[in-house]
Amino acid sequence: MRLIAALAALFMAFSAAGCWDRKEPDDMVFAVALGFDIDKDGDYVAIAQFANPMAAKGGVGPTSQPAGSAPFWTNCAKGRTPFDALSNLSPALSREMTVSNIEVLLISERLARRGIAPIMDLVARDNELRLAVSAAVVDGSLQSLLESQLPEDPIPALAIQRMLNPIHSIDPSAMSPGLLQSIADMLRPGQDLLMPVLRLNAGAGSESGTGSTSTGSPVTHMGSAAFHRDKMIGWLDGHESRGANFARSRSQHAPISVQSPAGGLVSIHITHVESTITPRYVDGDVSILIRAKVEGHVQGQTGLDEGQAGVNFADPESLQHLRSRLAQCVREDIEHALARSKQYKSDFVGLGNAVYRRLPQVWRAGVGERWYELLPDVPVQVEVEATLTSSGLLRESLHY
Amino acid sequence: MRMAKTTEVMSTRQLAGILFMMRTTVVISFVPLITTGSAAQDAWAAGLIAGLLLTLAAWAVAGLAARYPKLTVIDYSRMLLGRFFGTVVSLAISWHFLLIAATDVRIYAELMRVAFMPNTPIWFTTVAMVFLASLAAWFGIEPIGRAAEAFLPFFVAFIALTLLGAAPSVNVQNLQPALARGPGPIFSSVWTPLSIGLQWVSVGMLFPQLTPEDQRVRSAVVAAAVSSAVLAVVAAVLVGVLGTNLSSKSLFPFLKMARSVRPTRTIERIEILGTVAWGLGLFAGGSTMVYCGSRAMAQILRIQESRKVVPAFGALVALYAMYAYEDAFELVGFFRPPGFPLLIALTAGVPYALMWASHVARHLVRRHFGR
Numbered sequence: 001m002r003l004i005a006a007l008a009a010l011f012m013a014f015s016a017a018g019c020w021d022r023k024e025p026d027d028m029v030f031a032v033a034l035g036f037d038i039d040k041d042g043d044y045v046a047i048a049q050f051a052n053p054m055a056a057k058g059g060v061g062p063t064s065q066p067a068g069s070a071p072f073w074t075n076c077a078k079g080r081t082p083f084d085a086l087s088n089l090s091p092a093l094s095r096e097m098t099v100s101n102i103e104v105l106l107i108s109e110r111l112a113r114r115g116i117a118p119i120m121d122l123v124a125r126d127n128e129l130r131l132a133v134s135a136a137v138v139d140g141s142l143q144s145l146l147e148s149q150l151p152e153d154p155i156p157a158l159a160i161q162r163m164l165n166p167i168h169s170i171d172p173s174a175m176s177p178g179l180l181q182s183i184a185d186m187l188r189p190g191q192d193l194l195m196p197v198l199r200l201n202a203g204a205g206s207e208s209g210t211g212s213t214s215t216g217s218p219v220t221h222m223g224s225a226a227f228h229r230d231k232m233i234g235w236l237d238g239h240e241s242r243g244a245n246f247a248r249s250r251s252q253h254a255p256i257s258v259q260s261p262a263g264g265l266v267s268i269h270i271t272h273v274e275s276t277i278t279p280r281y282v283d284g285d286v287s288i289l290i291r292a293k294v295e296g297h298v299q300g301q302t303g304l305d306e307g308q309a310g311v312n313f314a315d316p317e318s319l320q321h322l323r324s325r326l327a328q329c330v331r332e333d334i335e336h337a338l339a340r341s342k343q344y345k346s347d348f349v350g351l352g353n354a355v356y357r358r359l360p361q362v363w364r365a366g367v368g369e370r371w372y373e374l375l376p377d378v379p380v381q382v383e384v385e386a387t388l389t390s391s392g393l394l395r396e397s398l399h400y
Numbered sequence: 401m402r403m404a405k406t407t408e409v410m411s412t413r414q415l416a417g418i419l420f421m422m423r424t425t426v427v428i429s430f431v432p433l434i435t436t437g438s439a440a441q442d443a444w445a446a447g448l449i450a451g452l453l454l455t456l457a458a459w460a461v462a463g464l465a466a467r468y469p470k471l472t473v474i475d476y477s478r479m480l481l482g483r484f485f486g487t488v489v490s491l492a493i494s495w496h497f498l499l500i501a502a503t504d505v506r507i508y509a510e511l512m513r514v515a516f517m518p519n520t521p522i523w524f525t526t527v528a529m530v531f532l533a534s535l536a537a538w539f540g541i542e543p544i545g546r547a548a549e550a551f552l553p554f555f556v557a558f559i560a561l562t563l564l565g566a567a568p569s570v571n572v573q574n575l576q577p578a579l580a581r582g583p584g585p586i587f588s589s590v591w592t593p594l595s596i597g598l599q600w601v602s603v604g605m606l607f608p609q610l611t612p613e614d615q616r617v618r619s620a621v622v623a624a625a626v627s628s629a630v631l632a633v634v635a636a637v638l639v640g641v642l643g644t645n646l647s648s649k650s651l652f653p654f655l656k657m658a659r660s661v662r663p664t665r666t667i668e669r670i671e672i673l674g675t676v677a678w679g680l681g682l683f684a685g686g687s688t689m690v691y692c693g694s695r696a697m698a699q700i701l702r703i704q705e706s707r708k709v710v711p712a713f714g715a716l717v718a719l720y721a722m723y724a725y726e727d728a729f730e731l732v733g734f735f736r737p738p739g740f741p742l743l744i745a746l747t748a749g750v751p752y753a754l755m756w757a758s759h760v761a762r763h764l765v766r767r768h769f770g771r
Contacts (some may be wrong), residue, residue, distance in 0.1 A: 008535050011528065021517040022523070124646065124656075127515050131660035132668070180642070180660045185572065334405035357576035 264303015
């Protein structure tokens with residue numbers, strides 16, 4: 001019996017060693033960002049950014065070739081399928097490439113307009129790639145973006161990942177939904193995908209010339225890309241994507257400046273948004289009611305010149321004025337998003353999905369099949385209830 | 401007739417633990433509630449209905465065993481159905497043990513190949529797992545029971561932690577519209593999970609060894625109810641995270657869910673929890689099936705010591721696991737209704753119905769004619 005136990009232990013030890021799938025870290029190279037583009041011939045282009053931890057502390061500039069001193073480097077290859085392109089990265093590498101540690105997946109505008117279903121299929125199918133990574137569409141040259149050095153982090157992929165996933169910061173644009181959310185949105189009836197956009201700033205390889213306010217960083221996270229099924233239809237600016245996120249309860253933090261009853265502007269930091277989309281079906285017509293509850297606090301104000309006291313927050317009328325102005329701003333953002341949705345015939349707000357969920361019999365009775373024909377003419381009513389929770393750490397304005 | 405002779409005992413708590421782990425392991429592996437029918441967002445309801453039916457089936461299996469507490473199912477099948485039909489049923493039951501052990505091992509081997517070790521051949525994972533299960537079966541049901549009892553808290557904790565890690569990613573909208581498509585789609589997802597309850601035939605083999613005697617039926621029934629409730633929760637969380645489309649198209653939806661979430665910035669990867677739990681459950685279930693199968697074969701072949709049959713039965717399990725299914729497509733296809741549920745209904749449902757009918761008839765005859 002002891003012999004059997006000893007043999008069993010030996011057998012288990014051999015099993016644990018993983019003879020066929022052993023991977024030595026020294027023999028591997030880790031991609032931290034992955035980008036997909038498509039060329040003029042219709043071939044897929046994969047661009048991978050690799051970290052060089054040994055040099056990450058150094059701050060030496062990037063290079064397109066592996067080098068001991070650069071904190072990161074990129075490699076690019078083509079193929080007839082996304083997997084072909086990814087596999088074709090290997091011949092230029094002396095080590096085995098792994099994509100299990102990528103932080104971001106970037107897609108060029110050209111490919112997004114052609115259709116991202118093959119990319120999503122690869123990511124969902126592959127045993128290394130994960131749906132927990134952040135994803136974005138790049139407005140500009142994807143390769144230039146992946147070769148750009150960002151000031152906050154020696155490895156750009158990490159900076160981009162943080163940019164797409166701000167924890168507490170105020171971001172007026174679309175939060176990165178992550179690949180899981182993206183795929184779920186693509187597959188959900190009556191719902192289209194809205195992906196965040198990374199814009200290359202002028203002078204950093206931008207092709208579209210959309211411009212940017214940022215000077216320190218080569219890239220700006222602002223606005224969104226609207227899709228219909230797997231194809232990108234068009235861009236949303238910061239206000240429109242913020243409105244879409246208000247309507248979908250996906251944006252929690254946003255700055256809004258409203259006209260002050262005392263003159264000047266009052267800045268409000270929105271800290272919480274909760275929305276419901278309620279469909280109605282009356283006399284054969286679908287209509288939608290979007291109710292949003294917004295909470296925020298006063299963050300600052302202008303118009304505090306000599307003799308100006310600013311807003312009196314103890315005055316109920318002033319507060320009511322601010323609340324209604326805030327509600328109006330949020331309503332306008334949502335309405336802008338809805339207008340863009342109807343223009344693009346892309347239901348990124350998820351009105352159709354609300355009909356599918358709340359009125360399943362109506363959806364099955366034919367509305368589902370004709371939804372994108374009906375969408376431009378569906379009346380949508382937006383009601384916003386705004387609450388100001390505090391005036392910050394000041395009860396009254398400072399005036400001189 | 402050769403009656404089961406054994407001095408081994410196992411507590412009813414250990415049996416409940418084994419049954420719970422065995423069912424949870426197989427059902428979370430490819431989540432048939434979602435992948436074999438069209439219940440989609442109502443998979444949780446299908447899980448509850450399958451659980452209710454399985455609880456009744458567990459009562460039927462354990463209840464019949466309780467009428468013959470000193471005998472195994474091999475003994476009383478011959479007693480109730482006659483020598484020929486009883487032997488046919490005994491062989492079918494032995495095949496069930498082989499089928500369950502081999503299929504469980506093959507699913508795990510496929511998981512290892514698809515998700516973790518793509519270059520490691522199927523035979524290696526299969527032989528390693530079957531060897532371990534056979535070794536445990538060789539030592540007997542008592543060590544298996546004790547091991548299962550020791551593993552159970554880890555098993556439960558790992559499953560619970562995976563669900564907790566995924567919970568923040570649940571989107572309740574994925575579970576809507578609830579129960580809106582009528583009973584048809586829900587019932588289409590009931591039959592395969594219910595048929596996987598075939599595992600409860602092991603109760604018929606282990607019943608004489610269970611102690612305390614007054615809790616034997618209850619432990620089998622409670623294990624069916626609890627494991628089914630857990631599976632309904634798993635189905636709800638899984639659809640909430642992945643959505644109906646992605647979850648129903650995944651080969652291993654539970655693993656896909658665990659790999660698709662990032663619970664915190666410090667704890668980024670949690671799939672190892674589910675995979676380890678799966679391994680523990682496979683050990684408990686696989687070794688129990690090899691033990692039961694070996695005992696059944698020993699009784700049929702009139703071999704005094706069932707331990708002698710363990711190596712041969714283990715080899716059969718390994719061969720069946722490797723050659724019964726050509727690839728993952730065939731493995732998934734095997735469970736698809738109506739084929740699999742019909743197969744189980746014919747090979748397990750009908751024999752048990754006949755045995756119950758015979759038992760009731762004998763009981764009535766005895767009561768009316770005093771013999």
